[in-house]
Amino acid sequence: MKLIEAKNISFSYKNNQVLDDINFELNEGDILSLLGKNGSGKTTLLKILLGIFKSKGEIKILDKNIKEYSNKELAKIISYVPQTHQIPFDYTVFDVVLMGRLPHIGLFSNYSQNDKDIATKALEKVGILNLKEKIYSQISGGERQLAFIARALTQSAKIIFMDEPVTGLDYGNQLKLLNFLKELSKEEYTFIKTTHYPDHALYASNKVMMLKDGKILDNGLVDDKLTVENINKLYDVNVEIIKRENGYKFCIPII
Amino acid sequence: MIKISSFALIVILILMINISLFLGQYQISFNEYLMFLKKLIGLNSLIDNEKYETMKSIIFDIRLPRIISAVLIGASLAVAGASFQAMFVNPLVSPGILGVLSGASFGAALGMILGLNWFLINLSTFIFGILAVFFAITISFIYSSSRNMIILVLGGIISSSLFSALLSIIKYGADTNDVLPAITYWLMGSLSFSTSSIVWNLTIPMLGGILILIFFSKYLNALSLGDEEAKALGVNTKLIKLIIIIVATLISALSVILAGIIGWIGLIIPHITRLIFGADNKVILPMSALIGAIFLLLVDNVSKLIFSFEIPIGIVTAIIGIPIFIFVLKNAKKGF
Numbered sequence: 001m002k003l004i005e006a007k008n009i010s011f012s013y014k015n016n017q018v019l020d021d022i023n024f025e026l027n028e029g030d031i032l033s034l035l036g037k038n039g040s041g042k043t044t045l046l047k048i049l050l051g052i053f054k055s056k057g058e059i060k061i062l063d064k065n066i067k068e069y070s071n072k073e074l075a076k077i078i079s080y081v082p083q084t085h086q087i088p089f090d091y092t093v094f095d096v097v098l099m100g101r102l103p104h105i106g107l108f109s110n111y112s113q114n115d116k117d118i119a120t121k122a123l124e125k126v127g128i129l130n131l132k133e134k135i136y137s138q139i140s141g142g143e144r145q146l147a148f149i150a151r152a153l154t155q156s157a158k159i160i161f162m163d164e165p166v167t168g169l170d171y172g173n174q175l176k177l178l179n180f181l182k183e184l185s186k187e188e189y190t191f192i193k194t195t196h197y198p199d200h201a202l203y204a205s206n207k208v209m210m211l212k213d214g215k216i217l218d219n220g221l222v223d224d225k226l227t228v229e230n231i232n233k234l235y236d237v238n239v240e241i242i243k244r245e246n247g248y249k250f251c252i253p254i255i
Numbered sequence: 256m257i258k259i260s261s262f263a264l265i266v267i268l269i270l271m272i273n274i275s276l277f278l279g280q281y282q283i284s285f286n287e288y289l290m291f292l293k294k295l296i297g298l299n300s301l302i303d304n305e306k307y308e309t310m311k312s313i314i315f316d317i318r319l320p321r322i323i324s325a326v327l328i329g330a331s332l333a334v335a336g337a338s339f340q341a342m343f344v345n346p347l348v349s350p351g352i353l354g355v356l357s358g359a360s361f362g363a364a365l366g367m368i369l370g371l372n373w374f375l376i377n378l379s380t381f382i383f384g385i386l387a388v389f390f391a392i393t394i395s396f397i398y399s400s401s402r403n404m405i406i407l408v409l410g411g412i413i414s415s416s417l418f419s420a421l422l423s424i425i426k427y428g429a430d431t432n433d434v435l436p437a438i439t440y441w442l443m444g445s446l447s448f449s450t451s452s453i454v455w456n457l458t459i460p461m462l463g464g465i466l467i468l469i470f471f472s473k474y475l476n477a478l479s480l481g482d483e484e485a486k487a488l489g490v491n492t493k494l495i496k497l498i499i500i501i502v503a504t505l506i507s508a509l510s511v512i513l514a515g516i517i518g519w520i521g522l523i524i525p526h527i528t529r530l531i532f533g534a535d536n537k538v539i540l541p542m543s544a545l546i547g548a549i550f551l552l553l554v555d556n557v558s559k560l561i562f563s564f565e566i567p568i569g570i571v572t573a574i575i576g577i578p579i580f581i582f583v584l585k586n587a588k589k590g591f
Contacts, residue, residue, distance in 0.1 A: 052486045073491030082484055088346055089479055089534040099477055103489030108470060110537065155488070 001028040003159055003190055004049065008057035011041075011048060018044050019055065019214045024136075026159070026192065031185050033201035034194040035234060036211035042194040045211070046161045049192070050080055075103035079152035081162040084144040093147050097123060102155030122153040126180075129234070141168030145177075160184075162193040166200060178204035198231055198239070198251045207241045210234050257538055262529075264545040268326070271552045274307035278556055281313050326548040327454075327461045328446075328510040329520060333547025334540055335503035336521030337528070338468050341475035341536050343404055343501055350507040350521035353407070353500065354414030359511040361418040364425045364438045370392050372380045377453070377512045383418070384508035388500065390414045404482070443567030444515040446555055457509050464506035465544055471499055472536040479536070519572045520547055523580055530587040533549025549575070 004026035006192055011019040019041045026032055034042045048055045051066055051074050059066040061077060069077075079100065087096075100122070101115040123129045126146045131139055136147060145168060152160045165181075166174040182204050194203060201208050201222060208226050210217040217234055218225045231239050231251065238254040274284050279281040284293075287302065294300035302310075335350040343352065351357065362383025362387070366376030394410035395403060429435040441448070474495045477485040485492050524547040525539060532538045551572070558571040 047483065050483075050487050052483050070489075071486055071491050072489035075487065078487075080484070080487035082487075085481070087480060088344060089341070091476070091534045095476065095533075095535045096480075099480075099488055102473060103475055105473070110473070252382070 002026075003028055003030075003062060005060040005063075006049070006057065007059075009045070009048060009055050009059065010057055011044060011053060011055040013044075017214055019048070020210075022057070022216055024209055024216070024219055026190060028158075028188065028190055030207050031181060031191045031193070032207040032209060033205040034192060034209050034211065035113035035196075035198065035201060035226075036194075036217075037235065040211040043163055043213055046163060046192065046194065050074070050078060050161060072103045075155065075157065077157050078159045078161060079155035079157040080163045081145070081148045081152050081160065081165060083163045084141050084148065084168055087137055090137055093123070093128070093131045093134050093136050093139065093143075094119065096136050096147055097151045097154050100151040100156075105154065118156070119150070119154045122150040123147075125153060126150040142170060142173050145169060145172075149180075150154070150179075157190060159190045159192070159223075164192060164194050164196065165246050166195070166197070174200075198226060201226055202241075202249045202251060257532065260544065261545065264542065264549065268545055268549050268552075271320055271549055271556075272326070275325075275552055275556055276314055276318050277498075278559055279313075279318060281308060281309075316451050319551040320449060320454040321446050321555070322552065324446055324449045324454050324513045325551040327549035328456060328514055328517060329524075329549070329551030330465055330544035331461050331506040331510045331547075332517065332521040333524035333543040333550075334465050334468050335507045337501055337525035337536065337539050337543045338471070338503050339477060340525055342496060343408060344479050344481060345408075346526065347522075348408070349518075350395060350503060351415065351518075353391045353411035353504065354418060355384045355504045355507045356511065356516055357418035357422070358390075358414040359384035359508050360442055360516055361387075361425070362424045363441060363511070363515070364422050364429075367437055367441070368425050368429050368434055369419035373450075380512050381508050384511060385504060387414045387418050388504045390417070392500070403428075410580075424527075433497050440567065441515045444517040444569030444571075445565060445567050446514050448515060449513045454513065457513060461506050461509050463503045464509075465550040467502050468499065468506075469540045469544070470478050471495065471502075472540040475499070475540070514568065517551070517569050517570075517572060519576050520551060523576055524550060527580060527583045550579070 002025055006022060006024050009019055009022040010017070022045065024144065034045065036042050044053065047053045049059065051071060061069065061074070065076070083140045096110055098116065099121045101111055101118065104115065105111060120129070120132070123132055126149050128143060128146050128150065131143060131147070136144065139147070145165060149165070166177055166216055169177060178200060185191060193205070208222045209218065210225070210230055212234055218230050228239055228241055231237070233239045239251050239255050241249055241251050277285065277288045287310070290300045290302040291307065291314070294302055294307055294554040332350055339348045339350060340346050349426045359380045362381070363376055365383070366379040371379065391407065391410035391414040394413055395407040398406050419511050426435060426438055429438060474490050477488045477490050478492065478496065482492050511578055525543050528539050528546050532542050554571050554575050555568060557575060558568065
C-alpha cells in the first residue's frame with residue numbers, strides 16, 4: 001500500500017535552494033534510508049513531510065494532500081524521532097513518552113489510564129521500562145534516543161520518521177536499534193530514517209534515497225542503488241562493497 | 256502523591272483565608288469570629304447586632320476583597336509565569352517578559368498624571384499593558400525565522416524598555432508633592448489599592464484565565480520541547496501560543512489593576528513548584544496557582560503582623576520569598 005507520494009517537492013530558505021524537484025514513494029513496511037552529506041537537505045525533507053515546513057510541489061499522505069491535514073490528524077499518521085537534545089525542564093522519561101498521546105486527546109480531556117498503559121507498554125517494548133521515573137535530561141544520549149522511540153510508538157502512528165537514530169548510541173545499541181526497526185517494519189510500521197552510515201542502510205533498509213545538493217542522486221531499492229559508484233559520487237570517497245555468503249552486504253573504505 | 260498534595264494545599268489555602276479574615280487593625284478574636292459565622296448562617300449567636308454589623312462590614316468590605324485579591328494575583332502571576340517559562344522553553348522567563356508590566360505601569364502613571372478617576376486609570380493600565388505586548392509581537396513578526404521565540408523575547412525586551420522610558424518621562428514631569436509619590440508607591444505594589452467592587456468584577460475573568468491556561472498545560476509540555484517537536488506531536492503551535500500569550504497577558508494586566516506591580520511571584524513560584532512536584536506542567540500549573548495564592552496571602556499576613564502601617568507588598572514578597580526559595584532549594588526532591 002502506498003503511504004506517501006511526493007511529486008516535485010522544492011524548498012528554499014531565504015533564497016537558498018535546499019531541495020529541488022524531489023519525487024519518491026513510500027510503501028507500507030518500507031524502511032527508507034536517506035543518505036547525503038551534511039546540509040544536503042535530509043532533515044529538511046523530513047520536516048516538510050511532517051508539515052513543519054511548507055514546500056512547493058504535491059505531497060499525498062494516504063492519498064490525501066498534506067495541506068488538507070491538521071497538525072493533529074497528521075500526528076496520528078506520522079510520528080517523529082528527532083535528534084536528541086537537551087530540555088531545560090526536568091521531565092521524567094514517562095512524562096516525555098506520554099506526550100506521544102497528545103494527538104489522541106481533546107482540549108478538555110487529560111491522559112486516561114489507557115493512554116498511560118500504552119506509554120508503559122512502549123517503554124517495555126523499547127526495553128527502558130526501568131528508566132520510567134528517571135529524569136529525562138539526566139539519562140545518557142542513547143537512552144534518550146530510545147525514550148523518543150518509545151514516544152513515537154506511543155503516538156500509535158504507523159509511519160515513523162527518524163533523524164539519525166543511531167547517533168550517540170554505543171556500537172551494541174546501534175545494532176540493537178537497527179534490528180528493532182527491522183522487527184517493527186514486519187508489524188506494519190514504516191520508516192524513513194536519515195543516516196550517515198551506508199552500512200546501516202545496507203543492513204536495515206530495503207529502500208534508499210541519496211540526496212546531493214538538494215537533488216536526488218539516486219533512489220530505489222538498496223540492492224540496486226546503493227552501489228560503489230553512487231557512494232563515491234555522494235561522499236567523494238572510495239569504497240568497496242563486500243557481499244558475504246549469507247547475502248549481507250557491507251561497505252568498507254579503500255585507503 | 257499529587258492528589259494528596261493538592262488536597263493539602265487546598266486545605267492550607269482555606270485555613271489561610273480564614274486566618275487572614277481576623278488579622279488586622281481591628282481586633283477580632285477567634286471566639287468572636289466563630290460567633291459571627293454562626294449568626295451569618297442564621298444560627299443563634301451571643302453576638303449583638305451592632306458588633307455583628309461592624310464585623311460584617313470589616314470582613315466583607317475590607318478583608319475578604321483584599322484576601323480574594325491576594326489569592327487571584329498570586330495564582331494569576333504564578334500560572335502566567337509557569338506558562339511563559341514552558342512556552343519560551345526558558346525557565347528564567349517571568350510574566351513581564353513581553354512587556355505587559357511595563358506597559359501597565361506606564362498606563363497607570365499616565366492616568367494619574369492626567370488626573371483621571373480610578374476607573375479610567377484602571378482602563379488605561381489595562382490597555383497599555385495589552386498594547387505593550389502587541390508591540391512586542393509586532394516586532395517579532397517583522398523578522399520571521401526559525402528562531403522566532405528569541406525574536407519574540409527580544410521584542411518584549413524592546414517593548415519593556417520603551418514603556419519604562421515613557422514612564423520615566425512621566426515621573427520626571429510629575430508633581431513631586433502628590434503625583435510622583437502616588438506613582439512610586441503604586442509601582443511598589445499594594446493590596447490596599449483595590450476596592451471590593453473591582454475585586455468582585457475581576458474575579459471571574461481572572462479565574463477563567465487561570466483555568467484556560469491549566470487546560471492548555473498539556474500543550475505547554477509539548478511546546479517546551481521546541482516548536483518543531485510540538486508540531487510533530489500535533490499541536491497547532493501558532494494558534495496555541497497566541498492563545499497562551501493573550502490569556503497570560505490578560506490575567507497579568509488584571510493583576511496590575513488590583514495591586515500594582517508585584518514582582519518575583521511569576522518567576523519564583525513556578526520554580527518552587529517544580530522543585531517539589533517535578534516538571535510536568537499538567538501538575539505545575541494548578542499547583543503553582545495554589546502555592547502562588549498561599550504565598551501572597553502569607554506575605555500579606557506577615558507584613559500586617561510585623562508592620563503596623565501599610566508596607567508595599569512588592570518589597571515584602573522578595574524579602575520573605577528568598578528564604579523560602581532557599582529552603583525549598585536545599586530540600587529539593589525533584590529537579591528543575
